[in-house]
Amino acid sequence: MSTHLEESLQREVDRIRGKLTEMSMLGEKALQACVKALAERDRQTAYAVILRDQYIDELEREVDRLCLEFIVRQQPVASLLRFAYATIKINLELERVGDYAESIARQTLKLLDLDVEFPIDRIQEIADLSIPMLRDATRAFVNQDAELARLTIETEAVVDLLKSKLNRHLIALFRENKLPFEALNPLIMICRRFERVSDQARNICMETLYMCTGEYVKHSGAEAFRVLFVDDHNACQSQMAEAIAHALNEPKFIFTSAGLEPQPIHPATVGFMKEKGFDVARMVPKAINQVPNLDHYHVIIVLAPEARKAFPHKPRKEVLLDWSVVDPSKTQGTPAEVHAAYESTYQFIREHISDLVAAILGESNNKQQD
Numbered sequence: 001m002s003t004h005l006e007e008s009l010q011r012e013v014d015r016i017r018g019k020l021t022e023m024s025m026l027g028e029k030a031l032q033a034c035v036k037a038l039a040e041r042d043r044q045t046a047y048a049v050i051l052r053d054q055y056i057d058e059l060e061r062e063v064d065r066l067c068l069e070f071i072v073r074q075q076p077v078a079s080l081l082r083f084a085y086a087t088i089k090i091n092l093e094l095e096r097v098g099d100y101a102e103s104i105a106r107q108t109l110k111l112l113d114l115d116v117e118f119p120i121d122r123i124q125e126i127a128d129l130s131i132p133m134l135r136d137a138t139r140a141f142v143n144q145d146a147e148l149a150r151l152t153i154e155t156e157a158v159v160d161l162l163k164s165k166l167n168r169h170l171i172a173l174f175r176e177n178k179l180p181f182e183a184l185n186p187l188i189m190i191c192r193r194f195e196r197v198s199d200q201a202r203n204i205c206m207e208t209l210y211m212c213t214g215e216y217v218k219h220s221g222a223e224a225f226r227v228l229f230v231d232d233h234n235a236c237q238s239q240m241a242e243a244i245a246h247a248l249n250e251p252k253f254i255f256t257s258a259g260l261e262p263q264p265i266h267p268a269t270v271g272f273m274k275e276k277g278f279d280v281a282r283m284v285p286k287a288i289n290q291v292p293n294l295d296h297y298h299v300i301i302v303l304a305p306e307a308r309k310a311f312p313h314k315p316r317k318e319v320l321l322d323w324s325v326v327d328p329s330k331t332q333g334t335p336a337e338v339h340a341a342y343e344s345t346y347q348f349i350r351e352h353i354s355d356l357v358a359a360i361l362g363e364s365n366n367k368q369q370d
Contacts, residue, residue: 009080012070016087017142019066023059023094024138028131030056030101031197035127037108038190039120046112049105056098063091079211086207090141093200093207097134100193100200103289107186107193116183122166123187126194129159133201141204146212149205159198166191171284185262189290199293225360226254226297230307234259234285236269236329237303241349243278250357256297258288260310266329272342299356303349323352 030049037045067088074080111118133155140148170187173179179187229241238257245255262285270281288294288310299319302308304327311320325348328341 009074012066012074013080013083016063016066016070016084019059019063020087020090020094021138021142023056023063023091024097024134026052026056026059027094027097027101028135030098031104031127031131031134031194034101034104034108034190035124037105038111038123041112043109043112046105046108050102053098053102056095060091060095060098064088067091082211086141086211090138090204090207093203094138097197097200100196104190104193107190110186111183111190114180114183116180118179118183118187119166119169122162122169123190123194126159126162126166126191129155129162130194130198130201133159133198134204137201137204137208141208141211144208144212146209149208149212153202153205156198156202159195163191163195174284181264184284185287185290188284188286192290192292224254225252225299226256226293227299227301227356228291228294228297229255229257229301229303230259230288230310231257231302231304231327232260232306233263234287235263235265236327237325237345237349239265239269239280239283239285240273240278240346241301241303241353242283243273243280244346244350245353245357247278248353248357250361252361253357256291258286258291260288260307262287268329268338268342272328272339272346276346299360321356323349325349 030052033045033049036042037049067084071081071084133152136148136152139145140152167188170179170184170191174181174184227245229238229245231238234257238259242255242257245253265280265283265285273280291297297318299321300311301321301323302311303323303325305324308322308324325345326341328338328345331338331341333341
């Protein structure tokens with residue numbers, strides 16, 4: 001026979017699970033509405049998704065409150081403490097799903113204003129995997145189903161593959177002048193947002209496995225050191241930096257670049273980097289919020305004063321470095337003067353990257369020796 005304390009504990013756990021399930025369902029409906037808005041070119045539905053994101057935000061605050069009250073009032077231990085801890089983290093994952101849906105809706109509005117054709121069937125294919133992943137991940141957590149969590153995690157790799165294929169298809173359309181640049185970025189962002197939903201579902205499954213077993217599943221790629229280069233448009237300095245960094249062939253590093261407002265790479269930048277042996281013509285400019293796993297970057301390097309505004313406060317975990325340098329694509333003068341400006345910026349970036357990577361590798365070796 002259950003005691004009063006056991007019944008009280010179960011009621012609170014059930015209430016938290018119910019709210020979490022409700023939050024997941026709202027996120028799922030928002031994502032499905034995004035697909036509908038895209039497929040049917042329905043602005044009203046897109047606006048509705050944006051307006052309803054506040055409901056998910058309100059639920060996120062409610063779940064946080066319930067979890068904190070549960071910890072204070074019940075002082076749980078062992079599995080119940082893991083439940084409360086995992087719920088707080090999953091709550092954040094689900095809130096981000098709502099943000100992704102809102103972002104997809106906003107990008108959809110941009111596309112509808114352009115009145116261009118886009119591969120909705122391939123976007124639908126990604127959505128048809130990532131949305132059920134979210135549903136199964138939440139169900140696995142609520143039902144403490146470790147096996148379902150493991151099976152759901154496996155789908156994430158398929159979504160990654162589809163996203164990569166679609167990105168290559170979109171870039172090919174852009175290069176063939178079948179897709180304007182103004183449509184390329186919204187489409188890549190929509191694709192990325194649906195893929196991020198699968199990432200959040202994977203994270204929920206990892207928390208589920210932690211709750212069920214008490215052990216954490218290691219995040220793939222956690223052993224890599226991530227560096228992000230940021231400038232105004234991801235059209236000159238940051239692209240140069242990414243190319244230079246990749247040429248170091250350091251397997252322990254992941255280098256990425258982004259801009260505040262992406263624009264096509266400047267032709268002069270393409271020409272200069274080609275002289276140096278780099279092919280940046282194939283690179284596609286992207287915004288900061290299009291960077292995969294942005295939260296996991298260790299160093300963020302700003303290469304233009306304006307880019308510093310994207311980080312008004314020092315990040316809590318990342319190291320923020322200011323390497324503001326002249327944008328040579330804006331240099332006015334003779335070809336020789338423009339080339340000299342590019343050379344100066346190139347040498348500045350190359351030397352700083354070389355020193356930074358050497359320092360990071362040195363610190364890594366010191367830690368291993370300790």
